Amino acid sequence: MHRQNGAFQVKIGLISDTHGNWTSIEQAISIAQNMDMWLHMGDCTPDAEYLQSLLDVPVYGVAGNCDWPTPKSCYERIIEAADHRIFITHGHNYGVRYTQEYIMEAAESQNADIAVYGHTHIVEYLTGPPIILNPGSASRPRDDTRGSFMVMELERGIDPRITVVRMKHNR
Numbered sequence: 001m002h003r004q005n006g007a008f009q010v011k012i013g014l015i016s017d018t019h020g021n022w023t024s025i026e027q028a029i030s031i032a033q034n035m036d037m038w039l040h041m042g043d044c045t046p047d048a049e050y051l052q053s054l055l056d057v058p059v060y061g062v063a064g065n066c067d068w069p070t071p072k073s074c075y076e077r078i079i080e081a082a083d084h085r086i087f088i089t090h091g092h093n094y095g096v097r098y099t100q101e102y103i104m105e106a107a108e109s110q111n112a113d114i115a116v117y118g119h120t121h122i123v124e125y126l127t128g129p130p131i132i133l134n135p136g137s138a139s140r141p142r143d144d145t146r147g148s149f150m151v152m153e154l155e156r157g158i159d160p161r162i163t164v165v166r167m168k169h170n171r
Contacts, residue, residue: 010081014135014150015051016041016118019066021139025051027167028138028149035151039079041118041135042067042090064090064118082154084113091117100132114160123148123164131160138167
């Protein structure tokens with residue numbers, strides 16, 4: 001966290017659907033430097049562990065539909081930052097390919113003002129409440145030839161500032 005104009009600001013990298021492509025992870029962190037934390041929305045959980053190994057900031061991840069279930073598998077979680085509650089999930093259990101209604105309801109039931117998911121490999125930003133975000137896929141995009149991730153800047157009391165970042169073609 002750092003101060004900007006007297007307010008605490010948190011910069012969070014949002015990445016999903018890396019599917020074992022560590023080059024896409026390395027590319028994202030080389031572009032988005034000075035993040036306060038990263039959120040990885042699944043597919044694949046070892047990728048979140050790899051991301052953590054490269055950084056000195058917290059990385060929070062969830063499992064996706066391509067992850068082998070284990071007793072430690074976590075499919076959703078709440079992250080709190082700058083007085084915002086962020087619900088993260090891969091999204092496959094919420095029918096996100098067809099509607100955002102169920103993920104919206106899940107976020108609301110957790111009193112989250114922001115929900116972030118993956119699974120579709122398509123960038124999405126819906127103003128809320130709650131705000132619904134999908135950073136797309138860093139390695140296998142379905143909406144462009146270039147992978148993507150997001151940078152989310154949070155400050156207390158204001159809506160997040162979201163930047164979609166497209167990376168060079170990395171297939």
